Amino acid sequence: MTATDGGANGRGAGDGGTGPGGDTVAAVVRQWRAVHPDLDTGPMEIIGRINRCAALLQQAEDAPLRRAGLSRAEFDLLGALRRTGHELTPGELARETFSSGAAVTKRLKQLTERGLVERRGDTRDRRVAHVRLTEAGRALVDGILPEQLAYESAVLSGVDGPRQDELAALLSGLLGQLEGRLDALRA
Amino acid sequence: MTATDGGANGRGAGDGGTGPGGDTVAAVVRQWRAVHPDLDTGPMEIIGRINRCAALLQQAEDAPLRRAGLSRAEFDLLGALRRTGHELTPGELARETFSSGAAVTKRLKQLTERGLVERRGDTRDRRVAHVRLTEAGRALVDGILPEQLAYESAVLSGVDGPRQDELAALLSGLLGQLEGRLDALRA
DNA sequence: GATATTTGATTTACAGGTAAAACACTTGTT
């Protein structure tokens, strides 16, 4: 959350709400425009809101996960195994969950100790490991997922159906651009 | 990033791109639907994309900030001081930047050592401190902000103007809902 | 006016992440 991204909750809880403009990002943008009338604050209206929404959504979604004793990152890893339906190597898991290899190593250690995943060494290439869900792991993911989706559905229920579709489509467009752009930078 | 949020980059960079459906979240959602055809995966299309966009945007935006030797959180704090235009207490800064008081304390320590902010004690209530930007701090923020906005503008340039406006409006609606909902939960 | 409660800020202990180095193994080169 950068200042230009909205700087979090804008006016804060303490000083009387968001004012006439709507959400807290609008209030932050107004502040910036007052200080720097020459700058184009347009990008903040999108990027600030995306970041703020992400922060609030993650906070809200933590509830069902934490109840199951999992961090978001851990569930992400288990979910990758569940949805692909096959074993993955640590490296693949890192790419799949968009985190570093070192982080995956740590998580695997914990999840293995908890009996949620199992490892087996590759027979041909002895550097690589293959990770799969245990029965308990699969059951845990399948147990949490419906709750999780129901929770997300409830969180979004303030926006009506057609608007949700529009939003999904626009975000898909943006995300496609961003992913293409990043891939281009990588190459 | 939860598995239901899209589990990061979906198929990863390694296995041949995103397929016919568009972005990586679409690929992840397809995987989930194949495994659990009974579940409503609708929320993922929004929440997953928001989280993924936020992750990619933050990564991209780190560049101009890091060049200036600031973390996002630090810039956020400085920005809050700059845009409000007056001193803030540590507690206000915590609310303003949506982070914990302890985190603010640490950041203030570092930023003070670097000469970017100054503290002064309140005369009436000696528990509270008042924090303000130094001249160097103000100059730094004002120097970075235009770069930052230009960078954000470039990052969004793949989406045309009208769509950006739609997106901003829809996100504002969602954010308003989320913020109201959270406030309701708090109360 | 003494004592309990609340409030603002900091400290402590710890969990989790990363980058860079190290390790173990494989693959390409001569």
Add this chain to the structure above:
DNA sequence: AACAAGTGTTTTACCTGTAAATCAAATATC
């Protein structure tokens, strides 16, 4: 076959954030 280079994973050192405990000072209660 030996050796250089590359690849997959783990280890190390470190940094940042948080929750909970602590400290200091104000306010409320009796």
